Amino acid sequence: MLSLSFFLTFGLVAAETGINAWLRYAPLPSAMSHPTLPASIVALNTSANSPVDTAGLELQKGISSIFGKNLTIASHSSTSASIVVGTVSEYASAYGQSPKTPQLENDGFWLNTTGPSVQILGQNERGALYGAFEYLSMLAQGNFSKVAYASNPAAPVRWVNQWDNLDGSIERGYGGNSIFFTNGLVVNTTDRVSQYARLLASIGINGVVVNNVNANSSLLSPTNVAGLGRLADAFRPYGVQVGISLDFASPTEGLVYGNLSSYDPLDAGVISWWQNVTDTIYRTVPDFAGYLVKADSEGQPGPLTDNRTLADGANLFANALKPHGGILMFRAFVYNDMINETDWKADRANAAVQFFSGLDGKFADNVIIQIKYGPIDFQIREPTSPLFAYLQNTSTAIELEVTQEYLGQQCHLVYLPPLWKTVLDFDLRKNHQPSLVRDIITGKRFNRPLGGSAAVVNVGLNDTWLGSHLSMSNLYAYGRLAWNWAEDPEAILEDWTRLTFSPDPTVIQTITNLSMSSWPAYENYSGNLGIQTLTDILYTHFGPNPASQDGNGWGQWTRADGKTIGMDRTVSNGTGFSGQYPQEIMEMYENITTTPDNLVLWFHHVNYTHQLHSGETVIQHFYNAHYAGAETAQTFPTQWEGLQGKIDAERYNETLFRLTYQAGHSIVWRDAITRFYHNLSGIADSQSRVTHHPWRIEAESMKLEGYMPYTVSPFETASNNTAIVTSSNSTMGTASAVLTFPNGTYDVGVNFYDLLGGQSKFNLNINNDFVGQWTADNVETGRLGHAPSVYLDGHSATRVTFRNVTIKKGDRLEITGTPDGIEPAPLDYVVFLPKGVVD
Ligand code: GCU
Numbered sequence: 048m049l050s051l052s053f054f055l056t057f058g059l060v061a062a063e064t065g066i067n068a069w070l071r072y073a074p075l076p077s078a079m080s081h082p083t084l085p086a087s088i089v090a091l092n093t094s095a096n097s098p099v100d101t102a103g104l105e106l107q108k109g110i111s112s113i114f115g116k117n118l119t120i121a122s123h124s125s126t127s128a129s130i131v132v133g134t135v136s137e138y139a140s141a142y143g144q145s146p147k148t149p150q151l152e153n154d155g156f157w158l159n160t161t162g163p164s165v166q167i168l169g170q171n172e173r174g175a176l177y178g179a180f181e182y183l184s185m186l187a188q189g190n191f192s193k194v195a196y197a198s199n200p201a202a203p204v205r206w207v208n209q210w211d212n213l214d215g216s217i218e219r220g221y222g223g224n225s226i227f228f229t230n231g232l233v234v235n236t237t238d239r240v241s242q243y244a245r246l247l248a249s250i251g252i253n254g255v256v257v258n259n260v261n262a263n264s265s266l267l268s269p270t271n272v273a274g275l276g277r278l279a280d281a282f283r284p285y286g287v288q289v290g291i292s293l294d295f296a297s298p299t300e301g302l303v304y305g306n307l308s309s310y311d312p313l314d315a316g317v318i319s320w321w322q323n324v325t326d327t328i329y330r331t332v333p334d335f336a337g338y339l340v341k342a343d344s345e346g347q348p349g350p351l352t353d354n355r356t357l358a359d360g361a362n363l364f365a366n367a368l369k370p371h372g373g374i375l376m377f378r379a380f381v382y383n384d385m386i387n388e389t390d391w392k393a394d395r396a397n398a399a400v401q402f403f404s405g406l407d408g409k410f411a412d413n414v415i416i417q418i419k420y421g422p423i424d425f426q427i428r429e430p431t432s433p434l435f436a437y438l439q440n441t442s443t444a445i446e447l448e449v450t451q452e453y454l455g456q457q458c459h460l461v462y463l464p465p466l467w468k469t470v471l472d473f474d475l476r477k478n479h480q481p482s483l484v485r486d487i488i489t490g491k492r493f494n495r496p497l498g499g500s501a502a503v504v505n506v507g508l509n510d511t512w513l514g515s516h517l518s519m520s521n522l523y524a525y526g527r528l529a530w531n532w533a534e535d536p537e538a539i540l541e542d543w544t545r546l547t548f549s550p551d552p553t554v555i556q557t558i559t560n561l562s563m564s565s566w567p568a569y570e571n572y573s574g575n576l577g578i579q580t581l582t583d584i585l586y587t588h589f590g591p592n593p594a595s596q597d598g599n600g601w602g603q604w605t606r607a608d609g610k611t612i613g614m615d616r617t618v619s620n621g622t623g624f625s626g627q628y629p630q631e632i633m634e635m636y637e638n639i640t641t642t643p644d645n646l647v648l649w650f651h652h653v654n655y656t657h658q659l660h661s662g663e664t665v666i667q668h669f670y671n672a673h674y675a676g677a678e679t680a681q682t683f684p685t686q687w688e689g690l691q692g693k694i695d696a697e698r699y700n701e702t703l704f705r706l707t708y709q710a711g712h713s714i715v716w717r718d719a720i721t722r723f724y725h726n727l728s729g730i731a732d733s734q735s736r737v738t739h740h741p742w743r744i745e746a747e748s749m750k751l752e753g754y755m756p757y758t759v760s761p762f763e764t765a766s767n768n769t770a771i772v773t774s775s776n777s778t779m780g781t782a783s784a785v786l787t788f789p790n791g792t793y794d795v796g797v798n799f800y801d802l803l804g805g806q807s808k809f810n811l812n813i814n815n816d817f818v819g820q821w822t823a824d825n826v827e828t829g830r831l832g833h834a835p836s837v838y839l840d841g842h843s844a845t846r847v848t849f850r851n852v853t854i855k856k857g858d859r860l861e862i863t864g865t866p867d868g869i870e871p872a873p874l875d876y877v878v879f880l881p882k883g884v885v886d
Contacts, residue, residue: 061695062695062696062697062698063695063697063698064510064511064697065510065511065512065516065519065698065701066242066510066511066512068246068512068519068522068523068547069246069249069519069523069543069546069547070245070246070249070546071112071187071546071547072108072109072112072113072183072187073112073113073187073549074112074113074114074115075113075114075187075189075550076550079189079550080191081114082186082191084110084114084116084118084130085118085127085128085129085130085163085164085165086118086119086127086128086129087118087119087120087121087125087127087129087130088103088106088107088118088119088120088121088129088130088131088132089103089120089121089122089123089124089125089129089130089131089132089133090102090103090120090121090122090132090133091122091123091124091131091132091133091134091137091138091141092122092123092133092137092140092141093122093133096280096283096284097172097284098169098172098173098175098176098248098284098285098286099132099133099134099137099169099172099175099176100284101176101248101284101285101286102132102167102175102176102178102179102180103120103122103132103179104120105176105179105180105183105245106118106130106132106179106182106183107120109183109186109187110183110186113183113186113187114186118130123141124141124142128163128164129164129165130164130165130167130182131164131165131166131167131168132167132168132175132178132179133167133168133169133175134168134169134170134171134172134174134175135148135151135157135168135169135170138166138168146159146166146168148168148197149197150197151168151169151170151174151197151199152170152199152200153170153171153174153200153203154169154170154171154173154174154177154199154200154203154251154253155169155170155174155197155198155199155200156168156169156170156174156175156177156178156181156197156198157169157178157195157196157197157198158178158181158182158194158195158196158197158198159194159195160182160191160192160193160194160195161193161194161195165182167179167182172286173248173253173286176248176285176286177198177248177251177286178198180248180249180250181198184249184542184546187545187546188542188545188546188550189550198530200251200529200530200531201485201489201499201529201530201531201532202444202488202489202490202498202499202500202529203253203497203498203499204253204254204374204376204415204444204497204498204499204500204501205251205252205253205254205499205500205526205529205530206252206253206254206255206256206290206336206376206444206499206500206501206502207247207252207254207255207256207449207501207502207503207504207525208255208256208260208292208339208446208501208502208503208504209225209227209255209256209257209258209259209503209504209505209506210258210259210260210261210450210503210505211225211226211227211228211257211258211259211505212225212228212258212259212263213228213231213232213258213263213265213266213271214228214229214230214231215228215229215230217259217505217507218259218261218505219448219450219452219503219505219588220450220505220506220507221450221451221456221457221458221505221507221513221514221515221832221833221834222457222505222506222507222508222509222511222512222513222514222515222832223507223508223509223514223829223832224507224508225507225508226239226240226243226506226507226508227240227257227258227278228257228258231265232270232271232274233270233271233273233274233275233277233278234274234277235277237277237278237280237281239508240278240281240282241281241282241284241285243255243506243512244281244282244284244285244287245285246512246522247285247287247526248285248286248287249526250522250523250525250526250527250529250530251526251527251529251530252287252526252529253286253287253288254287254288254289254290254336254337255282255287255288255289255290255336256289256290256291256292256336256339256376256501257275257278257289257290257291258291258292259292260292260339260341260347260378261292261341261345261347262291262292262293262294262341263294264293264294264296264297264300264302264303265302265303266291267297267302267303267304267324267328268302268303269303269327272327272328272331273331275289275291275328275331275332275335276331276332279331279332279334279335283334288334288335288336289332289335289336290335290336290337290338290339290373290374290376291328291338291339292338292339292340292341293338293339293340293364294347294348295310295340295342295347295348295349295350295360296310296348297310297324298310298316298317298320298321303324304320304323304324305320307320309353310348310352310353311350311352311353311355312350312353312355312359312360312362312363313353313355313359313363314353317363318363318366318367321363321364321367322366322367324367325364325367325368325371325373326371329371329373335371335373336373336374337368337373337374337375337376337413338364338368338373338374338375338376339376339378339417339501340360340361340364340375340376340377340378341378341380342357342360342377342378342381343357343360343381343402344378344380344381344382345384346384349381350363356405356406356409357377357381357402357403357406358406358409358410360377361375361377361410361411361414362409362410362411362414365410365411365413365414366411368413369411369413373413374413374414374415374497375411375413375414375415376415376417376444376501377410377414377415377416377417378416378417378446379399379402379403379416379417379418379419379432379434380399380419380424380446381398381399381402381403382395382398382399382402382602383395383398383600383602384600384601384602385600386600386602387600388597388598388599388600388602388604388606391615391621391622392621392622392623393602393622394602394614394616394621394622394623394624395422395423395601395602395603396422396423396602396614396616396622396624397422397622397623397624397627398422399418399422399432399433399434400433400434400437400627403416403434403437403438404437406441407437407438407439407440407441408440408441409441410441410442412442412496412497413497414441414442415442415443415444415497415498415499416434416438416441416442416443416444417443417444417445417446417501418432418434418435418443418444418445418446419432419445419446420432420445420446420447420467420470420471421470422434422624423579423602423603424453424603425448425452425453425454426453426574426579426580426603427453427454427466427566427569427570427573427574427579427580428466428469428570428574428577428579428645428646428649429470429577429579429649430577430636430646430649430650431469431470431473431475431484432470433475433624433627433628433632435475435484435487435488436475436477436482436487436628436629436632437627438493439477439493440493441495442490442495442496442497442498443487443488443495443498444488444498444499444500444501445470445471445484445488445500445501446500446501446502446503447463447467447500447501447502447503447525448463448502448503449463449502449503449504449505449513449518449521449522449525450503450504450505450513451463451518451521452503452588453580453582453588454569454573454580455569455589455709455833456514456588456589456832456833456834457513457514457515457518457705457832457833458514458515458589458705458708458709458712458831458832458833459565459569459680459709459712459713460515460517460518460561460562460565460683460705460706460709461565461566461569462520462521462524462536462540462562462563462565462566463521463524463566464521464524464525464528464536464539464540465536465563465566466566467528468536470484471483471484471485471488471528471532472484472485472532475487475628475629475632476629476630476631476632477492477629478629479629479630479631482629485532485533488500489532499529500525500529502522502525502529504522504525506522509829509832511701514832515701515702515705516547516698516701516702517558517561517562517702517705519543519547520539520540520543520544520547520558520562523539523543523547524536524539524540524543527539527542536563537559537563540558540559540562540563541555541559544558544559548693548694548698549693549694551693553689553690553693554690554693554694557686557687557689557690560686561683561686561687561706564679565683567676567679568675568676568677568679568680568713569676570672570676571672571673571675571676571677571679572672572673572676572677572680572713572716572717572720573591573676573716573720574720575645575648575668575669575672575673576613576644576645576646576647576648576649576659576665576668576669577613577645577646577647577648577649577650578605578612578613578648578649579596579603579605579649581593581596581605581720582595582841583595583840583841583842584596584601584603585599585601586834586836586842587833587834587835587836587842588834589833589834589836589841589842590712590715590716590719590764590836590840590841590842590843590844591715591716591719591720591723591763591764591841592719592761592764592840592841593605593607593719593720593723593724593763594723594761605648606652607724607727608727609727609728609729610654610655610728611652611653611654611655612648612652612653612655612665612724613647613648613649613650613651613652613653614648614649614650614651614652615650615651615652616636616649616650616651617636617637617650617651618633618637619637621650621651621652624650625637625650636650637650639651639653643660644659644660644661644668647659647665648665653665655724655728655730656730666724666728666730667732667733669720669721669724670721670725670732670733670734670736670737671734673716673717673720673721674717674721674734674736674885676713676716676717677713677714677716677717677885678885680709680710680713681710681713681885683706683709683710684703684706684707684710687699687702687703687706688703704830705831707848708825708831708845710846710848711796711798711845711846711847711848712844712845712846714798714846714885714886715764715798715841715844715845715846716841718763718766719761719763719764719841720763721736721737722737722738722762722763723761723763725737725738726762726763740766740876740878740886741886742788742878742879742880742881742884742886743766743876743877743878743886744784744786744860744876744877744878744879745766745767745769745875745876746769746770746771746782746862746874746875746876746877747767747769747770747771748784749771749782749783749784749860750782750783750784751771751780751781751782752780752781752782753773753774753775753778753779753780753781754771754772754773754774754780754781754782754864754872754874755771755772755773755774756769756770756771757769757770757771757772757839757873759839759840759875760838760840761840761841763841764839764840764841764844765839765844765875766798766875766876767876770800770839770873770874770875771873771874772839772866772871772872772873773864773865773866773871773872775866776866776868776869776871777866778866779863779864779865779866779872780863780864780866780872781861781862781863781864782861782862782864782874783859783860783861783862784859784860784877785857785858785859785860786813786854786855786856786857786858786859786860786879787856788854788856788879789856790854790855790856791853791854791881792851792852792853792854792882793851793852793853793854793879793880793881794848794849794850794851794852794879794880794882795811795818795848795849795852795877795878795879795880796846796847796848796849796877796878796880797809797811797846797847797848797849797862797874797876797877797878798844798845798846798874798875798876798877798878799823799844799845799846799847799872799873799874799875800823800839800840800843800844800845800870800873800874800875801823801824801825801826801843801845801870802823802826802835802836802837802838802839802843802869802870802873803826803827803835803836803837803843804827804837804868804869804870805823805827805866805867805868805869805870805871806822806823806824806827806867806868806870807822807823807864807865807866807867807870807871807872807873808820808821808822808823808864808865808867808872809821809822809823809847809862809863809864809865809872809874810862810863811849811860811861811862812860812861812862812863813852813854813858813859813860813861814858814859815859815861818849818852819847819849821847823845823870823872825845826843837869839873843873844875854879860877862874862877
């Protein structure tokens with residue numbers, strides 16, 4: 048049992064920016080027993096900047112930071128007790144005997160702490176570095192147990208993708224600008240690149256694709272290829288190989304190496320053009336990982352232009368890479384984004400299997416097909432992509448998204464591994480045999496030599512990397528899972544919390560509670576029953592806008608009308624998508640009675656009054672889930688407040704700010720979605736919550752001076768469809784009301800809109816007494832990094848809350864708003880919340 052004084056020490060920690068993430072190596076509290084460690088480190092036969100060299104330095108730094116002990120580093124064997132790190136073969140030659148390790152696979156390691164010396168031996172140098180990080184992770188968590196085990200990765204490809212543009216912006220990035228590029232060029236200073244490499248190596252990641260899949264051929268210019276050399280030099284000491292995304296049409300763009308008239312993958316000129324480019328890259332980056340290609344997708348060029356197959360396209364690059372040992376990751380995200388919703392059988396979900404039909408086995412053996420987890424696009428819940436079962440003679444990798452594009456953009460806490468697990472642990476029952484997705488991508492199920500995973504991460508220059516401290520658990524967990532998909536997401540989270548914040552059990556329990564309830568909560572308040580994340584798919588992908596799903600060619604349809612909702616993807620009457628699965632799975636989804644509730648609207652088109660297995664109707668489930676999800680999110684800030692003093696003030700406050708924002712924005716989501724479907728279906732909420740807000744005062748019903756009503760679009764993103772804006776962009780407005788609520792103490796929430804392009808100021812008084820003030824500047828200051836909006840809508844709608852305000856009936860509430868730039872100090876409503884009420 049740990050003493051009280053042990054935990055009190057946690058209150059004293061200095062402010063932290065988050066830049067070291069889970070590699071802080073915080074000093075262990077003195078009350079914790081410390082192990083007897085060897086006095087020296089032996090890093091076997093290292094050359095400067097090799098992974099084993101890095102391992103030695105990392106062990107030295109980590110042990111000094113955790114225990115205040117300074118260990119020396121030698122590069123030759125020693126007879127005294129030491130921490131020995133190196134490859135198995137270097138160990139054998141240095142010590143004159145082979146270590147007693149089981150057979151290790153590529154990148155695997157052996158960790159033995161049972162003797163006076165500690166052995167950290169890798170199958171290769173990279174493996175040795177991974178072992179060193181594993182040992183340090185144990186020490187940093189106060190785990191000094193005697194262990195001797197081998198650890199091997201689940202798959203050879205454990206990559207991350209960055210969607211960084213050469214101008215320094217990042218597509219779907221919410222943590223600042225690129226650490227790799229600025230102004231069209233690779234950066235000169237690579238400190239942040241090295242720090243990222245360190246983070247990635249510590250979780251077993253061995254490859255990084257540094258630029259956007261929507262690629263730009265100027266990355267191939269001689270200056271930028273030299274720049275790639277700099278990036279590779281920064282990644283190499285950590286065993287991370289660099290790859291790049293390619294623009295399929297590069298040969299015709301005239302930016303580098305001449306201008307061809309076509310990019311036909313079977314054209315001899317095109318083939319030698321790419322061979323030349325590839326050879327040039329390998330001269331600068333001899334350990335270059337390979338290419339990632341997005342072709343014939345969302346306007347990107349590809350082989351289909353020349354009536355060639357996707358396999359022809361992929362093999363073009365694979366053949367160029369092959370002599371150098373490189374890999375070609377070819378994305379399965381190929382679809383037509385102009386399909387016609389009036390065609391009942393049209394279905395974007397069908398695209399991947401259709402486009403790859405007939406191509407299984409036609410890809411070169413260094414090609415890996417990189418498949419998003421679901422058939423559409425990183426939604427809150429999707430069924431497993433059937434392509435995983437379709438490709439048996441082709442290597443595959445799963446594509447995940449750490450960056451929370453459709454899932455709150457790091458402004459909402461959503462711990463993603465439980466979502467990923469719904470796909471990775473899914474059994475596709477190919478040929479009636481167990482066929483877990485995780486066994487398919489790791490090559491085990493179909494005996495493939497290559498395979499693995501890639502996660503779109505999109506870290507940026509922000510000190511927190513992703514924009515939010517808590518979101519980093521997703522990156523950490525991705526690496527841990529890519530190494531071993533069978534790991535438990537909750538156990539990973541606990542390790543991450545111990546390393547990132549504190550071993551204090553209250554901290555671990557709170558962050559576990561928050562994180563493990565976060566994905567279910569987000570699903571509840573964003574999109575239920577497999578209908579997808581009901582966000583604005585045409586604009587920011589952030590806030591609610593259910594109408595944007597339908598009536599366009601993107602194919603993320605809900606087919607909602609006044610009576611019915613959902614996509615009929617059955618073979619018998621719908622798009623036939625369920626028929627792309629192996630028979631047992633097809634039969635389950637084909638039949639509504641065996642389709643799980645959480646995917647019913649993905650596979651079936653039903654009445655709002657259809658009764659689910661749960662006994663609820665679809666529409667009542669929508670209402671209940673949205674209220675439940677938002678209610679859970681309301682507890683996030685208060686749960687976090689229990690950690691005050693147990694976490695440094697900087698990370699405590701920044702996280703509290705985000706969780707408070709999430710609580711407010713979850714109400715925006717809840718109200719928008721429930722009101723949208725209430726309006727569409729005309730069916731009342733059996734609990735009479737939807738459209739009934741007894742504790743609100745609508746801004747438009749207040750006495751307005753210098754303010755005027757404004758009809759918001761989409762309507763459901765304003766309470767009662769209407770907000771108020773100042774009558775001019777330069778003059779202050781005032782909204783006032785006499786309070787009729789019973790005397791008492793309330794939390795007062797004010798819903799307003801925070802647009803990009805202005806920093807309006809607000810002031811809230813009751814009876815001329817100051818209650819609070821705030822500025823709508825979260826997007827301009829970057830305090831919230833989500834994609835911004837220049838409109839009053841579900842992205843800009845937000846809430847500020849003032850706690851414990853005592854009022855009497857008859858008091859006068861007054862809000863003044865001072866507009867700024869294009870932002871007319873927009874207000875939606877004020878809500879007086881008695882204790883325990885969520886509205
Ligand atoms: C999504 C995302 C795009 C991205 C695309 C892809 O559609 O919104 O930004 O380019 O996926 O994965 O290629």
